[in-house]
Amino acid sequence: MNKILRILTISAFALSGSVPLMAIAGAASFLVAIPTVAVAQDEPRNISRGREIFRDKAKCVWCHGWDGRGSQSDMGFGPSLRESFLDYEGAVEVIKCGRIGREMPAHDQRAYDDGRCYGITKADLTPEETPTPGLANLRQSEIESVAAFLVEWVFQKELTLDYCVRFYSETAVICEEFK
Numbered sequence: 001m002n003k004i005l006r007i008l009t010i011s012a013f014a015l016s017g018s019v020p021l022m023a024i025a026g027a028a029s030f031l032v033a034i035p036t037v038a039v040a041q042d043e044p045r046n047i048s049r050g051r052e053i054f055r056d057k058a059k060c061v062w063c064h065g066w067d068g069r070g071s072q073s074d075m076g077f078g079p080s081l082r083e084s085f086l087d088y089e090g091a092v093e094v095i096k097c098g099r100i101g102r103e104m105p106a107h108d109q110r111a112y113d114d115g116r117c118y119g120i121t122k123a124d125l126t127p128e129e130t131p132t133p134g135l136a137n138l139r140q141s142e143i144e145s146v147a148a149f150l151v152e153w154v155f156q157k158e159l160t161l162d163y164c165v166r167f168y169s170e171t172a173v174i175c176e177e178f179k
């Protein structure tokens with residue numbers, strides 16, 4: 001019998017009143033806490049950083065949804081990224097440069113200052129064509145983290161419980177439907 005089971009048995013049979021209940025609750029929460037730790041640590045840091053930027057800093061979720069399936073908000077409409085056939089390089093480019101003449105914003109503040117995006121500058125574009133600046137100006141390493149996250153979890157990928165739990169938490173009500 002392993003140590004935890006032995007503690008549970010002793011608590012349940014040898015003691016009475018509220019103390020064993022607390023001991024059992026304590027041991028049980030220890031048992032369920034193990035997978036949570038594993039989930040948080042079993043992926044590269046740049047992937048989890050990419051998820052955080054997608055969710056919080058750059059608010060990609062406003063147009064693409066927390067689930068990446070596309071969304072409509074006051075900010076605009078974004079298509080499902082789960083159907084995207086882009087690769088890592090393609091994702092880096094579109095996050096950095098946005099899309100000319102479309103609603104996808106550019107997350108590099110200087111995207112159209114010096115030709116770093118598609119070899120063109122603001123001077124080559126009408127104001128309507130120029131991608132708006134993203135909600136956050138992202139550094140190259142941040143853009144790469146978001147692209148890595150999308151390749152790993154979103155492009156051509158199923159929406160899973162694992163995705164939901166990592167996006168929200170183990171106990172999030174929104175993840176119930178994936179169980």
Ligand code: HEC
Nearest residue numbers: 058060063075076077078079084085094095099102103104
């Ligand atoms: C204002 C709404 C809006 C925001 C905010 C936004 N997007 Fe987009 N995104 C769009 C739209 C609209 C398109 C489609 C552009 C087109 O028609 O080519 C798009 C396209 C894309 C594509 C290309 C998909 C493909 O296969 O062509 C990727 C990747 C993408 N967005 C990722 C992101 C990421 C990552 C963020 C946050 C850093 C973000 N988007 C923020 C609206 C938005």
